[in-house]
Amino acid sequence: MSNNQNKFSNLEGLTLVLGATGKTGRRVAEGLQKKNIPIRLGSRSASPSFYWDEEASWDECLKNVHVVYINYAPDLALPGATDSIRSFVNRALDHGVKRMVLLSGRGEAEAQACEKIVQESAVDWTIVRASWFYQNFSEGAFMDMVLSGRMTLPVSDIPEPFVDVDDIAEVAVAALSEPGHAGQIYEVTGPRLMTFREISDELSHAIGREIEYMQIPLETFVGAIADSGAPKEVVWLMDYLFTTVLDGRNAYLTDGIQRALGRPPKDFFDFAREVATTGIWSNNTASRNA
DSSP states (O other): OOSOGGGGGGOOSEEEEETTTSHHHHHHHHHHHHTTOOEEEESTTSSSOOOTTOGGGHHHHHTTEEEEEEOOSSOTTSTTHHHHHHHHHHHHHHTTOOEEEEEEETTOHHHHHHHHHHHTSSSEEEEEEEOOBGGGGTTSTTHHHHHHTEEEESOOSOOBOOBOHHHHHHHHHHHHHSSSOTTEEEEEOOSSOBOHHHHHHHHHHHHTSOOEEEEOOHHHHHHHHHHTTOOHHHHHHHHHIIIIIOSSTTOSOOOHHHHHHSSOOOOHHHHHHHHHTTTTTSTTOOOOOO
């Protein structure tokens, strides 16, 4: 970690936002653009294109880049992620990158191994270690369950400190663009612990129709994901998350958002009420975010 954090405000070059079309990356890119910070989008659909599994694509994306937001898809817990992160960090150093902000996951030993790679590199670093996203219910894995009116998941009443992706992105933007965040691990959570059953109750209240919660066997849940045609790494990840991470290890709140932004995190009730007004949880929604 550098002792001279004021140099952050004088960084030149581009900021590369990896996962730029994903939940956090899209918001990080928008936040940096609002601050008139020159960025390069890192995704398969961008030009130049970025592919985690094609190292040959990295060099063109890293040209003239001094700051990088590292968002590994689909998750740092995936086998092989540490090798990819190590290779990418080394390549970024070769290109003169000075600062890295890594999106990580709470309670994942594999993710913490990736954090260590970034922390031990010769750059100013910040770790944003996040819990489960609110937006999984409006843009991600559980969206179809909300639309169907029934959340069927292989979990008992274990509480999690779900967090808003907008808050995560705002922390990342601050760490990418402002002084004072070097060497910080921001463990970000929402303001309260909630079970999936409580989530379904609050969604019911916000939407105005019942969202039933039903616990099902893990094998049934994973099998349904596989049958849906989801990529094998997504099937593996869902199995991993519900068998390993969702065991109560993360059932406590942290002050990462308060420390990074000077304000409390957004509550799930406010998130659900705002999303409900958009109509995307209506049964007749023709199109929705992936």
